[in-house]
Amino acid sequence: MSGEDSEDGDPAERRSPTIYDVAEAAGVSPSTVSRAFSRPGRVNARTAERIRDVAHDLGYRVVPLARALPVGRTSMLALVVADATNPFHFDIIRGAQDAATKAGYTVLLADTRESDLVERQALERTLPMVEGIVLASSRMSDSTIRVTAKQRPMVVLNRVVTGVPSVVTDISSGARRAIDHLRGLGHDRFTYVAGPEASWTDGMRWRELREAARGAGPKVRRIGPFPPTLEGGVEAGRALRREPTSAVVAYNDLLAIGLMGELIGHGHRVPDDFSVIGFDDIFGAQLVTPGLTTVAAPLYQVGSTAVGHLLAVLNGARPQTETPLVVPTSLIRRRSTGPHGTDPVA
């Protein structure tokens, strides 16, 4: 009376084999198959090998989803970046990716296009699937971040949110190096070209530069804020030319590059008329003419450190919420900085 499905031997409709199929073929119970894969040692070595052979013959592969359900471990991490097309994120992505892969984790990438709404939606969607989150250049408020961090282990990058572990670059020593370099070249006055107001990093960079310049150092001035893009740099260039200083430090490389372009486009020479320093050493900093002197951040390391800490937390370590994890910076000297023009060196 019931509909009779002929399902025997239809090759087109074979679904992928399960542990039950393997179990039957190997003459053991499904639980033994399960253990043969997920609990090495728990099952007799010979039995295990036989099971693996049978499984291989059948083309069996564990469905991670089904495994994840009972144990609650998806082996996935979310990496949320504000802009996947910003070279700043490239190495972070790869660093995170590598560290995750090495630990058997898969990364789920979300590009939020600089929008905190999109960012929230992305989190909404990915959060239940992942075990942990890395937030790079988040555009959300501290409090939203803290709320989210309660639901899953989280690490934020280049930003400090109390109560949430973070990875930042050593801005302080980077700033000092930049100032020392400039001073060594005879500059006694420089301009800081500020990035977005909401950026934690921007505030820090300005603060540390001022700090480093205190005392015997050069005088500092600040213009901005400007959007941290090439276009922002062009804007900044115009502003700078109205009140020039012989040296300028930009919030980031993109801004610095845009700025240099504008200056050179208006007949100024870099570094003869203006010495320019950026931050981050992104792809492109060494391509422009002249090559950009910049405070390099080991972006790859930022990504891998973040994932490393996240994984540690997932394995029971206490999240480091007191002080941020800091990765070292270094000054890369290229051609965009030179001796102060009013004092032509021999």
Next chain:
Amino acid sequence: MSGEDSEDGDPAERRSPTIYDVAEAAGVSPSTVSRAFSRPGRVNARTAERIRDVAHDLGYRVVPLARALPVGRTSMLALVVADATNPFHFDIIRGAQDAATKAGYTVLLADTRESDLVERQALERTLPMVEGIVLASSRMSDSTIRVTAKQRPMVVLNRVVTGVPSVVTDISSGARRAIDHLRGLGHDRFTYVAGPEASWTDGMRWRELREAARGAGPKVRRIGPFPPTLEGGVEAGRALRREPTSAVVAYNDLLAIGLMGELIGHGHRVPDDFSVIGFDDIFGAQLVTPGLTTVAAPLYQVGSTAVGHLLAVLNGARPQTETPLVVPTSLIRRRSTGPHGTDPVA
């Protein structure tokens, strides 16, 4: 003797609510809750609303994994790129990302670091979790790709594999435009700087360039292969200087940029001594001095087209395996090309 866990009422250990909790609180059965969320219309509007309210109060959220298990739909796509730090991929990633998100899909990114072994492992791991795959710049053999394509819907980028849908840029018209441009500037002889031998794109570019140059066109020569990186470009520059031609077309922008750097570093002028054209218009092509003339590919569109087709296939459309989907290219004229030096124009 055993450690006593007090777990009652411990707020830290509450697991997230399930449809059962919601069902109980709302006084309906779990299946009704399930339907209230996944089968709109199937359940009475008032009941549905009540359920949603209760669910919201409880902070319930569907666990996509658990949903995926019975229906076999994970709403995830894998995007496999050869090198996540290559600017070539940035816009592809974002294009894919956007298209996927718009359709409610999440993308899982895998960086294979130019290794076909890593690529295979990445596929191994991600394949069972995703509904479809986009392969950008795969380093695997055609046959391996075909085998994988049997397991999941797949689209390959910038490569044609018979039997597998693909998205490619319009190389032929791009090549023609490049040649016409060069000819218009008076060049009657140029060098093609080849990329990796295994690259399908490289073969095509060379073929189409030669084709476009046939007849009244300029004479063409080919050097290489070189790795498609800045360093490869430096190498290529050395080779070119041994047997110069006034114009050169490089496999991609990275190579072109490296090449220009080498030439300029050795006292040659671009475009006065050498006109240089690249392919792709990656980030950085407009940054270098002189700005690089290049055959631009709408990389964002490549990514979104690929995902678009993939989603169509998942929704039952027939995969387009006969002819590749092609996106248009255009020539972006910048400062790296100029009139042939032996014929100084007024």
Next chain:
DNA sequence: CAACATATGGCAACTTCTTGCCGGGCCCGT
């Protein structure tokens, strides 16, 4: 050789959600 410890496999319950089928209540047509 008996008593106990250990290794190994099986049973069945559990993870969260979906869905085919069933049935009670209500409305409608005749």
Next chain:
DNA sequence: ACGGGCCCGGCAAGAAGTTGCCATATGTTG
């Protein structure tokens, strides 16, 4: 007024694994 359909909610059987607990078989020890 009564039978036939709809509408809507519930039951229970999956989807593919994991794992606590138990039952053997085997090994070890006194």
